[in-house]
Every structure is written in C-alpha cells, then in structure tokens.
Amino acid sequence: MTTIDTAHAAAEHTVEDFRERGFTHVPNLLTPDEVARFRTAAEEALAAQSNTDEEFGTRITATTDAWERHPALRELALHPRIGALAEQLAGMPLRVWGGEVLRKDPGHSAPTGWHDDLTFALLDSRLIFNAWIALVDVPAERGCLTFLPGSHRRGGPDRVELAEHKSDPDNYLFTHWPELRWSHRVTIPLRAGGATFHQGRTAHYACANASTEVRLSFLVTFTDADATYRPLPGHDPLDLSPGQPLPDHRYPRTPRRDDTR
Structure with missing residues (x-):
C-alpha cells in the first residue's frame, strides 16, 4: 500500500495513469493527525463563510x-508533500490557483452532473488539474468521484463556452462528445486522507450523498507556472488584465520538500 513516506515513489508509479487516463488515486496523502487538524479548519471555514x-x-x-x-x-x-507530488504528475513547474472546502450534506444533496473543470477555468494554461482530498471517509454512496478514463484526450474544441454548460449542465459534454456517454467509468472511493488528482479536461461526476454522514473534502487547483488570466464572457472577477501572468504573491509556485528557489 502507498504510504506517506513513499509519496514520491507513488508519483512515479501513478504518473502514467494521470497522463494517459487523466486521473490517478493517491491513498494516505495526509497523516491521520493532519486529517483531523485540516478537517477542523475546513469546518471552521465553512461556518465562517x-x-x-x-x-x-x-x-x-x-x-x-x-x-x-x-x-x-x-x-x-x-x-x-502535495506540491512535490503534483509537479511529478504534471512534469512541469506549477503554481497554486485555488483551494476550497466542499461539503455535501446527507439526505439533502443531488448528483453533481458530468462536467470538466476546464469549462469554468479563468486561465490560459498548458495544464490545469485538481487534487480532491478527502477529509472524511468517502465511500461510493457518500458521493466520491467517478471518471471517464482518457476523456481528457478527446478531440474537438479545447473547451465549450460557459453559457452552453449553464443551458444544459447535465448533458453539455455528451452533446459535444456523444461517444463519452458509452465510455468506461471508474469510481474511486476514498479513505480520509486519500486523494484523487484529475486533469481539467477529464470528465467526472459525483452522486448525491446517500449516506448518513457529511461528505467533506478540500480541493486544490494547480496550473502551470506560466499560465495567464483568461476571463470568461460575463465573468471577470479578478483585478487582472486578459493575458496577464498570474502574480506570485497571490498564486505562489508550488513548494517542494527540497525547495531552494
């Protein structure tokens, strides 16, 4: 089993999955003590805002x-540890673009429809991807992620317009790429502290939380270090100019264990 101390070796073992299938699974990314501390922080952040x-x-x-x-x-x-692993998976220098807490309550949620994250990205980038980190156990019935392997390699436009997603959020991917509807699907339950990493064009889905406990996770978004700002039509929330490189003070380079930069 992959352990904390072999995170770098795990990246070497899973890098092909990440690049060829568009996602990979890394168990035990956080220690139990880290899970407890970051879960408390996530709950505090949700309560505050x-x-x-x-x-x-x-x-x-x-x-x-x-x-x-x-x-x-x-x-x-x-x-x-996470930054070093992310750069090994990507094979390029990265920076952190975002970090958010996500919660699905039991009995009151609905499925998160099939989508790709690139549709919503405010970036021009060689690579955008997410680390979805479980802060509680997330079995299938609690709403873990399901992926379409290789869907990040599909042809056609790099991304669809955000307006198309808004008009048909559950089917926009299948409308543009009908072959995806028949693709093999991989569901990855996670124990607390485990994570999946998935690319921005990888199609994925999560079912409703049909369990009796809260689903709680933390999402870290990475982009290549040379990414530039790309506002979407009708959605320009940042004080940046189109094409402007991301400022280091707000979107720092991913740290490494042996970082000497």
Whole structure:
C-alpha cells in the first residue's frame, strides 16, 4: 500500500495513469493527525463563510478563497508533500490557483452532473488539474468521484463556452462528445486522507450523498507556472488584465520538500 513516506515513489508509479487516463488515486496523502487538524479548519471555514451552489440543484456547500482566508487551509493548499507530488504528475513547474472546502450534506444533496473543470477555468494554461482530498471517509454512496478514463484526450474544441454548460449542465459534454456517454467509468472511493488528482479536461461526476454522514473534502487547483488570466464572457472577477501572468504573491509556485528557489 502507498504510504506517506513513499509519496514520491507513488508519483512515479501513478504518473502514467494521470497522463494517459487523466486521473490517478493517491491513498494516505495526509497523516491521520493532519486529517483531523485540516478537517477542523475546513469546518471552521465553512461556518465562517460559505455559499450553497443550488443553481443546478447540486446542493454543494463551498467556500470562496478559503485558502487565502484561513491559515491552516493555506498550509494545506501549499503543503510541500502535495506540491512535490503534483509537479511529478504534471512534469512541469506549477503554481497554486485555488483551494476550497466542499461539503455535501446527507439526505439533502443531488448528483453533481458530468462536467470538466476546464469549462469554468479563468486561465490560459498548458495544464490545469485538481487534487480532491478527502477529509472524511468517502465511500461510493457518500458521493466520491467517478471518471471517464482518457476523456481528457478527446478531440474537438479545447473547451465549450460557459453559457452552453449553464443551458444544459447535465448533458453539455455528451452533446459535444456523444461517444463519452458509452465510455468506461471508474469510481474511486476514498479513505480520509486519500486523494484523487484529475486533469481539467477529464470528465467526472459525483452522486448525491446517500449516506448518513457529511461528505467533506478540500480541493486544490494547480496550473502551470506560466499560465495567464483568461476571463470568461460575463465573468471577470479578478483585478487582472486578459493575458496577464498570474502574480506570485497571490498564486505562489508550488513548494517542494527540497525547495531552494
């Protein structure tokens, strides 16, 4: 079994999955003590500032810029172990673009429909991807992620317009790429402290929380170090100019255990 101390070796073993299938599973990314501390921080962040995404009926409670507001969650987003692993998977220098707490309550959530994260990205980047870190056990019935292997390699446009997602959130991927509907699907339950890493074009889904306990996770978004700002039509929330490189003070380079930069 993969352990904390072999995280770097695990990256070497899973890098092919990440690049060829578009996702990979890394168990035991956090220690039990870290899980407990970061879970408490996540709960505090949700209590202090959160919003419920009900636009498409998903009933996900999510923070906004939690990694910038809460010191412990910033520590998690900039964790050297996670950053080193992310750069090994990507094969390029990275920076952290975001870090948010996600919660699905039992009995009141709905499925998160099939989507890819690149549709929503405010970036021009060679690579955008997420680390989805479980802060509690997330078996299949609690809403773990399901992926379509290789879907990040599909042809056609790099991404669809955000308006198309809003008009048909559950089917926009299948409308543009109907072959995806028949793709093999891989569901990855996670124990607390485990994580999945998935690329921005990888199609994925999560079922409703049909368990009796809360689903709680932390999402770290990585992008290549040379990414530039790309506002979407009708969505330009940052004080940056189109094409502007991301400022280091707000979106720092991923730290490494042996970082000498």
